[in-house]
Amino acid sequence: MAGSDLIEPDLEFIKEIKARGGDSVKKCFQCATCSTVCGLSPDDRPFPRKEMAWAQWGLRGRLVNDPDVWLCHQCNDCSHYCPRGARPGDVLAAMRRLTIRENAFPRFVAAMVSDPRFLPLVFAIPAMLLLLLMAVAGTLHIPDGEITYRHFIPQWPVVDVLFPLTAIWAMVCAAIGVRRLWTGFRDGPYGQSSRPGSKLRHIGPVILNVLKHKDFRECVVNRGRYLAHLNILWGFILLAVTTACVAAGVYLFHEETPYSLVNPIKWIGNVGAVILILGSSLALVNRLSQGEDAGKGTYFDWLFLLVVLGTGVTGLLSEILRLTDLPGVAYPTYFIHLVCVWFLFAYFPFSKFAHALYRTTALVYARHIGRELKKGSTISIPVAAVRPPDARVEASG
């Protein structure tokens, strides 16, 4: 039986896919309309047709190690054109949710974030942590005088200890997740194949493409997502820049917050907050108005989107309330803001946020193994595949 895989379908895996938004998976009858209409799918072993077959057959091992699951940007052209209502876009999204969980370390955190039963706990952890630290620092009351959030949320230990530790936790967990994903890819359907050269050299071009959101522009059915997602991404980037500058200001130059409204750093932060709110609101409207074409939103998606929107809104509100001097509302708002921020940090490798990490990793891997996407995609066609110009001369002569 050489060259023939012994197939043992995993019924549980199929049930998990169905439970995570891929309930239409069994409807596929392998016509490959999805792969044909997909703006990104490579010509060689295209997705999502084969992923649909593997999912129907419960082939867990192949799917969690399949980079193609991440090359999909869920524009849902495939789901729109699917003649059987099998919704490949949603099924791949379900697979990504499962892959995040499979690769997560520690795994129970991922299980917690994706299960609505744990919703109170997910928010209770940062709330309790903050309250505890505030109690320790003795700031567990609405401070008097001009609103200064430092007086409510103490720099030590919240900013000095809690957030750095949370960031380290997120980074360690993310690194383990990425390593597992990469190792998985090497055990996956495309195996050890790679192009010569360091894989690291692909990171730059991939990130550049992500910043430009080139792949999202291939989307036809759900074009609205391009602008929404682009805004969210750039909102996060500007806010990260602001945070870095403020951190540098606080620790290196002993520049105390809040900054003056004319400070350029403040400007960057405000712009970042506005486009984050704008982007996540657009995403929200898009999901609510586009119906099925927006893709099936699960708890996993909604939680993340609402936290992103919540982070932006509470952040901007905190600033406005501070300036309008409403301490009774401003301090609790800022508290909620920090809970949201902690959520984003701490659950980064476990929530939907992890897609930023995993998709980028998969895009690097795809470039590394020479798996090129269709035109207009991040992966350039290898030189060898292009017909040498002298061949054309010969043909015409």
Added chain:
Amino acid sequence: MEKKIGVYICGGCGIGEAVDVEKLAEMARSELKAPVFVHPFMCGAEGMGQIRADIAAGKVNAPVIAACSPRAKSEVFAFDSRTTVLDRVNLREQVAWSHEASLAEGKRFDEDILMLAEDQLRMGVARARNIDPPEPYIAECSKRILVVGGGATGMTSAIEAARAGYEVVLVEQSPDLGGFALRLFKEYPKVPPYREPGPPDYGSLIDSLGKEPRVKVLTSAAVEKIEGAPGMFEASIRQNGNVLSERVGAIVLATGFVPYDAANLGHLGFGASPNVVTTVIVEEMAGGGKLVRPSDGKAARSVAFILCAGSRDADHLPYCSSTCCLTSLKQALYVRERDPEARVFVFYKDIRTPGQYENFYRRVQEDEGIFLTKGQVTAVTPQPDGAVLVEVDDTFLGERITVAADVVVLAIGMVPRTALGEEEVLIACEEDGKQKGDKPQDMASRLLTPTKIIKSDTLNLAYRQGPELPDLKYGFPDSHFICFPYETRRTGIYAAGSVRQPMDMAFSKEDGRGAALKAIQCVELTSAGKSLHPRVGDMTYPELFMQRCTQCKRCTEECPFGAYNEDEKGNPVPNPTRCRRCAICMGSCPERIISFKDYSVPMIGAMIKAIEVPEEDEEKPRILILACENDAYPALDMIGTRRGRYNPYGRVIPLRCLGSLNLVWIADALSKGIDGILLLGCAHGEDYQCHMVKGSELANYRLSKIQETLTRLALESKRLRIEEIEISDYDRLPGIIDEFLETINEVGPNPYKGF
């Protein structure tokens, strides 16, 4: 009958613009010596009034109406066929509408088109002079219907015929009615929403049948012998050692199928392990409540279905058995319903769940424990532990895969009951049987598709051409299942259900209904002395001038419908109610002793002789076109209605079937100086179109023989051509006719002109 011919020329629908109607009338008066009436609108009240008045006054009893095609307005130009001989001359579709006028200076009409119209009229009058009103063959007919087979098809047929008021005799070989459905645990859904299998529904049919006093049910019975012909079959039926005799008018054959013998499927593991079973065995297992691994009685946790097991396979059954896909999907649910953890694999070539059954496919597909893929099963290997490894190549998963199954199920196909038995091959045309080894004999075996009769002990017909229905393909006794459903090649015997074509119970019931209607048509038309499909209502039948018969047996052998029996001296014994009036026997008879009241060798001969052949120096070639009335003649009409254009040198005579072609006509035409003969018949061979099954093939064969004669007469064989025309080929026809004219022009005029 002494004929009083009257010529009625219509000038309407463009005929008057293309043809000089007055000149035509003049020719008719002077040359044909017949009263002529010209009217610009013959089918109107005035024209018809004139014809009717002439007939009523006794002035005319053979109206020759030169107007539109005989295929048009047949309800208008209708007269009592017992007292009136009607002839229709096609001036519209095939003269006025299909030729480009090339006008000499100062002339209003094209000379060639006029000559064509004149010849058409001459031929029409010649025909009218040579035919007589039909005298229908009316015998004492039974209108009872015999249904052979008591399954879903047969029961439905019997119920429907009885409800329509006909007495039925239903013969079932087993002690119980129900057929194959009795062996089913469940039936896949046949009603909306087509999702869940239910108990097989044969009980309601048995109940309905019980309520029909007109149906006589004979179980544990078999047909021992059937003699006679439609309207007068004598069926001997054996039941419990007694033989009953039943007189019936028509027969519905509904004997169903048997499952393909899995013993032939060793390559799929059958026989190598008890755990390789068939869909039939699974049905029994499920019915007994024991869906387990046969080797050790353990639960069947993993079951693999192999579809098309022996079907669509050149080494086994080359056809699709139509129900195996759905049966396998149904049985996959049996497994899953018993064990929610069980895995069921379905390997198919193509999944075929037509029509609403697609809903059932969807329902099964959505079950998470059922895994479907297209694929080629390359190996089925039993393991010592009882498991069976199934290796499948070319799957949706992208590569060769192997699954370990507790039970492997082979979805076996259907074999019609009529396919079981010893084969007897009849050469349809044993020309000159004594001279075996001669050239014509070789040609016969090359050109003629042999007719195969399988002695399946189903009907046991006492027919000259063999005891069962001729096999169309793979043992199915059909005639042409697309064009003429239910028709077999034995008149009055209609196949229905899975003996006709693989089908399930729902389709079988429909088939039973259809065949019952056919049987009813048969008994009604036959008792009125009328022909069945395709010449429905024709009241003529072959008459044999026996004094001149040489017992050559060609008619008895060539009749595609087995209409002739033979007496002990070898004389043909016609059975007019078996006859379909194709006149193939008339074409076959070397002594030309077979004729019909309105169709005979002399009649066509007279029509050919009526064609006026101009002298050689006039450069007006003449082509005789003998066209099959079923496809080629309507195709010629279609060129006209679509205003196609071809040369006006052809003279068209419709034949009942090209198989009725008698070679003497070729000789008649050539000796008259006609330059070329074009025969238009149907496609023959494996996917034949011929309404009479073998007609065009026989014509082809006969023509192959005359080619030699032509060479002997120093006539170019190019002067004779046969073309296969389907009705949809009408657009090719002008090209064929014009190209043939070119060939004739190249060959030059017929040297016999003027003799």
